[in-house]
Amino acid sequence: MALLQISEPGQSSAPHQRQLAAGIDLGTTNSLVASVRSGEARCLPDEQGRYLLPSIVHFGESGATVGYPAQSLQLGDPLNAISSVKRLMGRGVEDVGQLGNVLPYEFVTSEDSSVPRIRTRGGDFSAVEISSRILQVLAERARVALGGDLDGVVITVPAYFDDAQRQATRDAARLAGLNLFRLLNEPTAAAIAYGLEETDGGLIAVYDLGGGTFDISILRLHQGVFEVLATGGDSALGGDDMDHALGEWIIAQAGLETIDASLSRQILSAARRAKESLTSSDRAEIDFELGDGRWRGAIDRSQFEDLVRPLVKRTLSACRRALHDAGLERDAIGEVVMVGGSTRMPLVQQMVGEFFAREPMCDLDPDQVVALGAALQADVLAGNKPDSDMLLLDVLPLSLGIETMGGLAEKIIQRNTAIPVARAQEFTTFKDGQTAMSIHVVQGERELVSDCRSLARFELRGFPPMAAGAARIRVSYQVDADGLLSVKAEETNSGVAADIVVKPSYGLTDTEIETMLRAAMEHAREDIEQRMLKEQQVEARRVIEALDAALAQDGEALLDDAESRAILAHRDRLEGALDDADADRIKHLIEALEHASEDFVARRMDASVRRMLAGRQIDEVEI
Amino acid sequence: MQSPDFRQTYFELFGIPPVFDIDAEALQAAQRRLQANCHPDRFANASSREKRLSVQTAAWVNQAFDTLRDPVKRSRYLLELAGAELSDESATTSDGVFLMEQLELREALEACREADDGLARCAEIDSTLARRAQEFEQAFVAHFEAREFDAAATVSHKMQFIQRLQQQLDELRFELEDA
Numbered sequence: 175m176a177l178l179q180i181s182e183p184g185q186s187s188a189p190h191q192r193q194l195a196a197g198i199d200l201g202t203t204n205s206l207v208a209s210v211r212s213g214e215a216r217c218l219p220d221e222q223g224r225y226l227l228p229s230i231v232h233f234g235e236s237g238a239t240v241g242y243p244a245q246s247l248q249l250g251d252p253l254n255a256i257s258s259v260k261r262l263m264g265r266g267v268e269d270v271g272q273l274g275n276v277l278p279y280e281f282v283t284s285e286d287s288s289v290p291r292i293r294t295r296g297g298d299f300s301a302v303e304i305s306s307r308i309l310q311v312l313a314e315r316a317r318v319a320l321g322g323d324l325d326g327v328v329i330t331v332p333a334y335f336d337d338a339q340r341q342a343t344r345d346a347a348r349l350a351g352l353n354l355f356r357l358l359n360e361p362t363a364a365a366i367a368y369g370l371e372e373t374d375g376g377l378i379a380v381y382d383l384g385g386g387t388f389d390i391s392i393l394r395l396h397q398g399v400f401e402v403l404a405t406g407g408d409s410a411l412g413g414d415d416m417d418h419a420l421g422e423w424i425i426a427q428a429g430l431e432t433i434d435a436s437l438s439r440q441i442l443s444a445a446r447r448a449k450e451s452l453t454s455s456d457r458a459e460i461d462f463e464l465g466d467g468r469w470r471g472a473i474d475r476s477q478f479e480d481l482v483r484p485l486v487k488r489t490l491s492a493c494r495r496a497l498h499d500a501g502l503e504r505d506a507i508g509e510v511v512m513v514g515g516s517t518r519m520p521l522v523q524q525m526v527g528e529f530f531a532r533e534p535m536c537d538l539d540p541d542q543v544v545a546l547g548a549a550l551q552a553d554v555l556a557g558n559k560p561d562s563d564m565l566l567l568d569v570l571p572l573s574l575g576i577e578t579m580g581g582l583a584e585k586i587i588q589r590n591t592a593i594p595v596a597r598a599q600e601f602t603t604f605k606d607g608q609t610a611m612s613i614h615v616v617q618g619e620r621e622l623v624s625d626c627r628s629l630a631r632f633e634l635r636g637f638p639p640m641a642a643g644a645a646r647i648r649v650s651y652q653v654d655a656d657g658l659l660s661v662k663a664e665e666t667n668s669g670v671a672a673d674i675v676v677k678p679s680y681g682l683t684d685t686e687i688e689t690m691l692r693a694a695m696e697h698a699r700e701d702i703e704q705r706m707l708k709e710q711q712v713e714a715r716r717v718i719e720a721l722d723a724a725l726a727q728d729g730e731a732l733l734d735d736a737e738s739r740a741i742l743a744h745r746d747r748l749e750g751a752l753d754d755a756d757a758d759r760i761k762h763l764i765e766a767l768e769h770a771s772e773d774f775v776a777r778r779m780d781a782s783v784r785r786m787l788a789g790r791q792i793d794e795v796e797i
Numbered sequence: 798m799q800s801p802d803f804r805q806t807y808f809e810l811f812g813i814p815p816v817f818d819i820d821a822e823a824l825q826a827a828q829r830r831l832q833a834n835c836h837p838d839r840f841a842n843a844s845s846r847e848k849r850l851s852v853q854t855a856a857w858v859n860q861a862f863d864t865l866r867d868p869v870k871r872s873r874y875l876l877e878l879a880g881a882e883l884s885d886e887s888a889t890t891s892d893g894v895f896l897m898e899q900l901e902l903r904e905a906l907e908a909c910r911e912a913d914d915g916l917a918r919c920a921e922i923d924s925t926l927a928r929r930a931q932e933f934e935q936a937f938v939a940h941f942e943a944r945e946f947d948a949a950a951t952v953s954h955k956m957q958f959i960q961r962l963q964q965q966l967d968e969l970r971f972e973l974e975d976a
Binding site for chain 2: 652779
């Protein structure tokens with residue numbers, strides 16, 4: 175809970191109502207939602223008892239459908255049934271061009287937005303909007319199952335997602351009207367789902383081969399604290415690629431030359447069916463409609479394994495790299511957790527087992543494991559488990575840099591640095607009398623800016639003209655616990671500064687999101703106002719509750735009479751306004767109270783750090 | 798506004814003695830303990846003001862951890878705390894013997910790429926680098942304790958050279974293993 179609510183181990187904080195929280199696995203192929211009830215995480219099924227929601231949205235003339243209904247429309251109407259949209263999250267026009275041969279959709283861009291949109295019969299939609307439709311369906315499922323509006327959610331992302339992709343996911347949550355507690359790395363969620371935090375700890379490798387992405391994470395676990403030591407992977411490698419590899423084999427076998435979108439879908443689903451049946455049998459029949467007749471064939475498991483072995487090898491080379499980044503040898507790994515539908519394949523289990531010389535863990539359903547872990551984390555973040563020691567320390571998945579002379583990328587924060595993190599570096603001008611500098615923020619491991627992902631550009635303007643090399647431009651990067659970046663630039667001689675929260679170059683602007691929100695809710699203005707009022711009331715109660723607990727614990731020690739009177743006056747004014755139907759006023763009073771208790775908060779943080787150091791010395795004495 | 802005491806040294810923050818040879822486990826344990834209290838996840842329901850403070854504090858603790866964990870950064874930080882001028886790299890680059898050795902190591906590294914027994918050669922270079930790193934670390938401690946800060950700074954630069962070579966070696970190994 176709040177800083178105001180730092181509680182010592184064994185001391186419970188003020189009792190409060192149980193919060194409704196859910197974990198969402200927003201996947202490339204399928205999505206799931208899970209929640210903790212009676213102490214146990216469970217995936218929530220739809221009305222037909224199905225856990226998976228195919229990540230497919232179909233846009234027709236009469237509106238949008240999501241999941242299985244959209245999937246059944248996909249074969250007949252592939253261009254209006256959008257799948258694998260996760261691959262497009264945070265992606266720009268050029269990236270989409272590269273995916274063009276994989277994704278058959280018609281992309282459009284407009285002048286006033288850098289975000290590519292998919293043209294459908296129901297209109298043009300961005301990946302963020304399409305994802306938010308999926309999130310809405312899952313949230314509704316949870317709302318019905320839990321019997322109330324969600325207080326917050328945890329959404330998982332591949333550990334390898336860059337800033338733009340994380341930001342896009344966050345935008346989708348916002349657009350779906352969800353309060354996002356945190357973005358959680360999928361592999362970390364998996365380790366939580368296996369309850370590994372209950373074990374003695376040790377080093378864990380999480381091997382996550384999903385539909386569209388591969389992630390390897392090396393975690394260390396010690397007394398409930400998960401540390402991500404290193405992450406690696408490939409954001410464009412997964413089960414879909416195996417379908418494509420098999421699809422190409424089928425195309426070659428059938429001697430096909432021209433393939434339209436509908437036939438391509440048919441071949442891919444035939445390939446997927448064959449792949450799935452090869453999990454348990456040695457031979458699979460392949461059968462699909464071709465022209466007026468059907469094409470029939472078959473493939474052996476060993477033939478199929480030859481087709482996909484190079485893909486599995488690519489995953490192992492990423493494993494080697496991650497181990498090295500973590501400074502570990504293979505035999506240091508104590509547990510290997512398998513995640514993602516593709517890990518059902520015997521070849522994958524065998525090759526991973528051989529690589530780590532260890533039997534991989536695959537007891538839980540590899541499709542559900544991430545959502546289950548997210549639900550457990552959501553429950554902790556919602557404050558439902560005040561005694562939980564669980565803490566996740568993450569690292570930055572990809573280096574963050576800045577463009578310097580000659581199109582080179584200079585790294586400011588190295589990948590696999592623990593986050594949150596802040597780093598600053600100084601630059602200077604190269605021309606006499608220069609009064610502005612353009613800052614180009616990039617992410618990636620390559621030397622050339624053109625090989626890295628462009629995250630943002632902005633300008634620092636209006637510093638006084640100086641001789642070349644005399645200006646001192648301090649560029650600071652700060653990354654929060656979700657891995658999201660903000661950048662500040664300052665000319666330190668003159669104090670001229672500029673800053674931005676990085677909206678990725680390919681992201682939606684705040685205005686765009688607002689417009690979408692408005693459009694989506696035009697007919698429900700009253701609902702919005704109601705919701706805003708409710709949100710503010712909840713927030714106000716939270717703040718008051720936190721403050722009361724903090725005052726009870728530390729008020730006397732850290733505040734003098736005048737100070738505590740001033741804080742209490744603000745507190746009472748806020749409490750008095752709770753029943754007014756005026757969201758703005760409540761918001762204003764919350765801000766006033768937070769402002770009034772700033773010093774108190776800071777002193778508590780200070781005292782808490784001190785206490786901890788004091789605690790360490792006691793530990794040492796006891797030893 | 799008051800905030801955690803950002804003026805204390807990283808060693809004070811982690812409660813370990815300000816020396817080069819640190820207890821890595823104690824550092825690790827203190828890092829976890831500090832993060833357990835200031836990490837933003839502990840403030841998921843807090844006000845934005847508190848969240849910001851928590852991000853800043855956690856970032857500072859991470860920065861401190863990162864500095865102390867890495868031998869090169871740790872050596873530079875110790876020199877900084879001792880008030881020593883960190884000489885530029887000229888002292889190192891005027892050491893002809895050291896430079897020659899670096900050059901030879903670099904050439905040996907390049908040769909691995911073409912060689913049939915590239916990985917075996919890599920392993921040899923690896924052990925040379927490990928030995929040199931250890932020698933330099935011992936030399937650093939000796940100079941630092943004798944308060945010969947200029948000499949210690951020169952050794953610190955040499956440690957950095959070795960570290961860079963080690964990174965290049967590791968990169969090359971990946972290439973060879975993947976090939």
